[in-house]
Amino acid sequence: MSAYVGRFAPTPSGPLHLGSLLAAVVSWLDARGQQGRWHLRIDDIDRPRVAAGASDAILRALDCHGLGWDGPVRYQSRRGQAYQEAAERLYGAGHLFACTCSRQQVLATGRIGWEGPVYPGTCRTGPPHSRDTHALRLRVRQRYWEIEDRALGPVAFDLQALGGDFVVRRADGLFAYQLVTVVDDLALGVTDVVRGIDLLGSVPRQMHLYQALEQTPPRYLHHPVVVARDHRKLAKSHGAAPVRCRDAVPALARILTAIGVPDLDPEMTGSGSGTVTMLLEHALRHWHPARLPVDPIATAALQHRG
Structure with a gap:
């Protein structure tokens, strides 16, 4: 094998x-x-x-x-416990921050990227809004990423243009796709992620999580x-x-x-x-x-x- x-x-x-x-x-x-x-x-x-x-x-x-x-x-x-443990590890290492911004508040900034609104960093130094609940966002420290996709060839990404700091746990407590996918792929020992090209924008977010968790990312192949x-x-x-x-x-x-x-x-x-x-x-x-x-x-x- x-x-x-x-x-x-x-x-x-x-x-x-x-x-x-x-x-x-x-x-x-x-x-x-x-x-x-x-x-x-x-x-x-x-x-x-x-x-x-x-x-x-x-x-x-x-x-x-x-x-x-x-x-x-x-x-x-x-697998909720595994996601919680990963979030706690990331938060303890300073990679996550609490965010009380609603989607409407992010949209109100008027900054639109390739996949929707760009988060303006409002809560990076502490939430200015008073809310009972908050989301957790990953603090984007590396803006530019590159991969050699096995089908597309070299692909470069601007994570700021894709939305900047991104949610890993929603305000309702539900863990987001980017985090759970990385945690589960690590648990399975996945070496190759093969998926539709509509998910290409997830690559730099997930690579950032692999880096924050001090793990090696998989190879990627994005198909039509x-x-x-x-x-x-x-x-x-x-x-x-x-x-x-x-x-x-x-x-x-x-x-x-x-x-x-x-x-x-x-x-x-x-x-x-x-x-x-x-x-x-x-x-x-x-x-x-x-x-x-x-x-x-x-x-x-x-x-x-x-």
Whole structure:
């Protein structure tokens, strides 16, 4: 077994759709293509977003598409103590500060970055507002970051333009995505994070957390995402249809074609006697990140025909 450790971490706000299935396939291929481990984590930390039965539906969909995982399924909702301990460590080392600013107060400053409002540093030296609750923000000490993305090549980031000091625990006590992802990836020993390009802006925030925790960050590979006709990312919140196990072979074949897997025989794509095992074995023989398309993948390229 190689040192490669990957993971797929869906949010159970609904069943898998073509976009999330594509993300799972790319992640699985990259791990199995390097004889690595592939873990499944259910990112259910944000309980208001969790849909009843969604976790079980995700597991069934992955299974019927041949995407088996290693070890037990992890659930973020069960790891609150680990997040609390990480936050206490960061706070004790001076990396976090209490922030009583509301979103409206941050927006009122009028500073808008690439991904939304830029935090102006209001509470860095102590909260000026009187509130019963407060968030915890990471004190950004390094503005510029660079990575060598395994699909995109060199990518540079300006963390100030991305929003500056960022929240790691919300005012309602819920730990934020950036912190829980880093803590959980460290616990799994993840060496390679493979995910959609819509999460590219998370890289410098998470690298800053790795640095603050005195840990080595993983390698990154960001792949294209599936977009709908309105050019928005395909998502459950926009009514994306769930994948169906009875359509596993043709759906998987269309995804493999869309991500650049060559030489798919018609006998493997649903018109003959193909199986998901045959498709994935073929994909593993041809998998390489360099074959991933540069542009987003339109849903039209994934529609069933015939």
